[in-house]
Every structure is written in C-alpha cells, then in structure tokens.
C-alpha cells in the first residue's frame with residue numbers, strides 16, 4: 001500500500017461506484033441473521049437518519065439489527081431516537097472484536113476508510129460481509145457490495161429503494177421520520193441545489209407516511225441551549241478578518257467556556273456562520289477549551305464563478321490536521337493568541 005495515496009479517503013485507483021442493485025442488497029439484508037449498522041465518525045442528521053431508518057425497517061420485518069455510532073453528535077439529533085432503537089455510542093470506532101459476530105454489516109452515508117477511523121482493520125477482514133449505502137462521490141473498498149448514488153441528496157434517499165425492495169411500510173415505527181431527517185438536514189431544509197423535484201416528491205411521500213416536518217424542525221433546529229447561544233454571540237463578537245477579508249477567524253477561549261458553561265459539543269455549526277458574508281471564502285474557528293491546546297475548525301465555500309476556492313484540507317495539513325477540501329480540522333499546542341499568529345503567518349506565506 002502506498003504511503004501517500006492521492007486522496008487519504010480513497011484506495012488509490014479504486015473506482016467508487018455502485019456494484020449492486022437495491023433488490024440485491026435487500027436480498028442480503030433479508031437473509032441476514034443479524035445486521036450491524038455503522039456510519040461515519042461524528043454522525044450528522046443523515047448518518048443518524050439512515051442508520052435509524054434501516055434499523056427500524058429491518059426490525060419491522062423481523063431482522064435483528066443494531067447501530068453503533070462514535071464521536072460527538074448533536075444531542076438534538078439523538079432526541080429523535082426512541083426507546084425501542086438498539087443504538088450504542090462509542091467514544092471512538094475501534095475494533096468490535098468483543099461483540100457477537102454480525103452476519104452482515106451495513107456501512108451507511110460513507111464509504112471512506114478515513115471516516116471510519118480505527119474500525120477500518122476490523123472491517124477489512126470482513127469486506128465480503130459488508131454492504132454500503134452512500135451518496136458521496138469519494139470512497140474506498142469498504143463494502144463488497146454497495147449502492148453509491150451521487151444523484152441522491154441524502155443517504156436516506158439512497159436507502160428508500162432498498163426498503164421498498166424489502167416491502168417495508170415506511171409509515172410504521174417512525175421510519176419515515178428518520179428518512180425525512182436525513183433528507184432535510186443534508187439539503188439545508190430543502191434549500192441546497194441538491195434539492196430537486198425527486199427530493200420534494202420523496203419529502204411529500206414521507207410526510208404522507210407520518211413524518212411531522214414541523215416537529216422534526218423544532219426538535220433539531222430550534223432546540224439550542226442558552227449556553228450555545230452565549231457562545232455563538234461571543235464567537236461573532238470575536239470575528240476578525242485576514243487575507244483582505246477572504247478569511248474570517250473567530251476565537252473562543254477558556255474564559256468563554258467558564259462563563260457560559262458550554263461544552264465543545266454545543267459549538268457544532270458555529271464555524272459556518274461567517275460564510276454568510278459575501279467576501280468571505282473561508283471561515284476558521286479557534287477554540288481553547290483546554291489550556292495551551294487550541295482546536296482549529298476550517299470551512300470554505302465551493303469554487304466561485306472564476307473557479308477559485310480555499311483548500312482547507314491543505315491548510316489544516318500545515319498544522320498537522322486534515323479532512324476535506326471544504327471542511328477540515330487540526331489541533332495545535334498553543335494558546336489562542338499564538339494559534340492566531342501561526343494561522344496569520346501561514347496564510348500570508350501562502351500568497
């Protein structure tokens with residue numbers, strides 16, 4: 001294996017495309033004695049929604065399944081789980097050697113080794129027993145059989161034909177709600193360009209099957225804690241611009257955490273706020289929650305009309321971190337002021 005693959009989340013030369021039909025994956029699922037469902041580290045609404053919809057769908061036809069998720073997750077998303085869901089949270093996706101061997105493993109909303117963390121080795125030994133359901137353009141050889149449909153706005157949309165092939169009634173056990181969660185959150189509540197007629201048609205079908213859009217919206221989007229809002233206000237108050245206004249930098253320090261009582265998990269999404277500013281091409285949030293250790297979160301906009309964009313994966317790599325072209329992270333042994341100076345230095349040096 002090469003030490004430096006072209007993209008860290010690809011197998012070099014691997015073509016990440018569908019090699020199975022919904023009917024074929026349905027057949028594998030129906031025949032399974034037990035299905036373990038996993039998704040990417042730090043699950044978002046689509047990762048959780050796809051996992052829950054598949055889990056509830058399988059249970060409804062008598063196939064035992066369970067979900068294992070890892071890393072931080074927005075507590076508002078978890079509020080949509082129900083007591084009957086078999087869902088286990090792990091700190092990290094490590095080996096699952098200690099648990100009973102599942103007869104089938106479903107990896108949803110990702111097919112990228114890097115997003116599955118140290119679970120990779122465990123999965124590599126079981127590739128022929130792994131199926132994948134995804135809508136991302138990049139991925140690796142995680143699943144022996146997979147559906148990768150990049151025309152779908154969410155992984156939940158990719159899952160629907162599989163559930164249909166299993167004759168699952170979407171109106172039972174809040175399956176429609178879980179599917180709607182992924183569809184709504186991955187399209188920015190139907191605003192993004194990915195939300196075409198098919199997405200609206202599916203949304204209508206899910207609402208007819210019982211998904212309560214207003215209730216889901218309120219639970220997920222209008223449920224922030226006062227401490228999160230206090231941190232948002234402080235982050236916006238700290239906003240500075242570098243690189244002639246193209247890069248927005250916000251900082252949150254030890255005093256901010258102490259004064260508000262907020263924790264890191266409550267800060268999800270705050271880094272995106274400055275991207276609303278027209279001149280801003282990238283946004284960076286520096287957080288020092290632990291003295292002398294600063295977390296850097298990077299986001300950037302897609303290419304503009306002239307095709308230019310800021311590759312934050314490359315920027316994060318200069319601090320020993322990484323991620324994706326438009327979303328990345330790093331950690332440095334420095335306080336906020338020092339981290340800001342280092343960042344300024346690297347951005348000026350890159351001109």
Ligand SMILES: [Mn+2]
Pocket residue numbers: 046047109135153154155186
């Ligand atoms: Mn997704």
